[in-house]
Amino acid sequence: MMVAPAIIERPLESESDSLPDLQVRSLPG
16 A cells, blocks of 8 residues: 555656756756
8 A cells, every 4th residue: 555655656756856857957057
């Protein structure tokens, strides 16, 4: 049960962090 929510929450946070991280780095970079 813990694996199901952990996998769903992991990709969600990873994608959300990757999107802003790329935009923020591209803006100043």
